[in-house]
Each structure stands twice: as C-alpha cells, then as structure tokens.
Amino acid sequence: MENEINSKAKQENGEIEIRQMELDDLPACFAIGEDIFTAEKWPNLYRTWDEYELLDSYASDGELCLVAEIGGKIAGFALGTLIEKRRSAWIYGYLEWIGVRPDIKRSGVGTRLFKRLTELFIERGARMMLVDTEAENHEARQFFRKQGFGNETKHIFLNRNLTTHPGYLKRKASRQKLKKRQIKVPDVTQEANQ
C-alpha cells in the first residue's frame, strides 16, 4: 500500500528520501512553511510560522527534525519534540509542524515523514503521540485520521485587545515622553561644526 501511495511521486520526481534535517536545509524548509502556514489560513498567534519556530526546534530537538528529499530538492519536513510530564511515566511524542510542498502533495511524502517520526518517538520511549491543528484544516484532519489518530477534542482560543487597558496606556504615555526627551537632546557634533 505504501509503495502504491509513493509511486506517483517516485515516477514524477524520483525516490523519496527521509533524513534528519541539516543546517543547509533550513532556508528551504522555512520557505515551504511560509508558503503553506499563512496567517490567513491559520489566524491564531499561538502557532505562527516564523524563523524562530524552525530554529528553536532544530536547536533543541534536531534529531526529531526530518526532511523529505526528492531528486535533491526538499519536498517537506516534520518537526517533533518529546514531552515528559512530571509525576507521570508517560513520554509523549508531539508533532509540532508537518508540511509538504504544495506541488507534491498527496504523493505519500507526508506519510513517509510521519512514519519515520513515529519510529523515532518510539525509539525514544514515547507511549503516546500528539498532534494538533485548526478545526478548519480538513486536509490535515483527514491526513491525521489516515495515520490512525482519533479522540479529537475541541479547544477554544479567546483574545482580548490590551491597547485600551490602563496599564498599556500608561506604558505608552511614558514611552512617548521618553521619546520626546530624546529628540530634545542637542546634537553637539553639529553645533561644533557650525
């Protein structure tokens, strides 16, 4: 079955190689993420794709950061981490981000990345794997279901605008005062040149 899924990508692009992410892969992975994790599609701030997401994962969990390569080009990536809870014998493998280049989607790349990451989690003692995604991301939900995930639970995010909070306004006012004072500082070098 896996061979069947991957055959399309193989025919069009050669073999899919899954390997650990290397420093040189970061720009390509970042670019893929920018393409697919857009703010319009995922409008909450707790999961914003930026260079720190990638760098932090790579620096702290490098062995759980994978790339898929086809014909020498990065086709996708997966970033994982292990979560150990205090007073619990359980280790959780958390898939933080998985992304596949739009032009190569539905060719089995995501499945291959996912399977390798699962193996790595198990090798490191994980007993449970966690993923999360926005409720409207039906593509990802279908993908995770296909990988054997269930027990979907809902979690809601709320936001409050702090720019009318007295503390925010006080801070803003004091920063503006400071800015004005800085502007008033005479430029001694200009005076000396006149």
Ligand SMILES: CC(C)(COP(=O)(O)OP(=O)(O)OC[C@H]1O[C@@H](n2cnc3c(N)ncnc32)[C@H](O)[C@@H]1OP(=O)(O)O)[C@@H](O)C(=O)NCCC(=O)NCCS
């Ligand atoms: C989710 C994602 C990683 C899947 O990668 P992929 O390489 O396209 O997935 P695969 O080809 O391995 O698909 C495996 C199975 O998942 C399901 N699936 C994948 N994409 C699907 C889609 N668009 N619609 C319905 N089912 C889908 C199918 O069951 C598929 O098997 P099939 O093709 O035999 O029917 C990819 O679509 C992606 O990068 N999405 C944007 C980023 C994202 O949402 N990431 C998840 C949250 S971090």
